[in-house]
Amino acid sequence: LISDDEIQYLIDQNLISSTIERDAIIYQPTEKLTNFLKPSKTYFEVFKDIYPSYVTRPDGSKGYLQTNINKCRHLFDLYTGLSEAMAQHLIDCLTFEINKKMNTGKIGYMKTMYKWLIEHQWEESEAEMQDESKTTSAYGTELV
Numbered sequence: 001l002i003s004d005d006e007i008q009y010l011i012d013q014n015l016i017s018s019t020i021e022r023d024a025i026i027y028q029p030t031e032k033l034t035n036f037l038k039p040s041k042t043y044f045e046v047f048k049d050i051y052p053s054y055v056t057r058p059d060g061s062k063g064y065l066q067t068n069i070n071k072c073r074h075l076f077d078l079y080t081g082l083s084e085a086m087a088q089h090l091i092d093c094l095t096f097e098i099n100k101k102m103n104t105g106k107i108g109y110m111k112t113m114y115k116w117l118i119e120h121q122w123e124e125s126e127a128e129m130q131d132e133s134k135t136t137s138a139y140g141t142e143l144v
Helices: 004-012 031-037 041-051 069-080 083-106 113-118 121-134
Strands: 016-021 024-029 052-058 062-064
Touching: 004 016, 016 031, 041 083, 069 083, 069 113, 083 121
Parallel strands: none
Antiparallel strands: 016 024, 052 062
């Protein structure tokens, strides 16, 4: 329950609108509120934007990584379901893998997006992320 002052504040901010029908006040969300609440991009679109579109393979050829986009979208949605946390986890694992490959100079070995999803490549990244978080400690903070 919210107070009348809070409702008036939402109306003043153009987040909700009110209409009176048969002695009842009906509140509706405005377009400003719905635009604020829904993300401008889906999680798959964020994932796709992060994923490299092509890499230069070790033999000098170009490897195009964003193929089978509709199948990739389907797999991404299948693996994440409606879980925003799982979608964000896949994005975090992808970011970790890209950073690791860029730092080691092995970005040319990056798998296609479709293979990355089919082969559950994020599981390798999440294991490395967990291992890295366990081994990272500040000097002089461990007791012998």
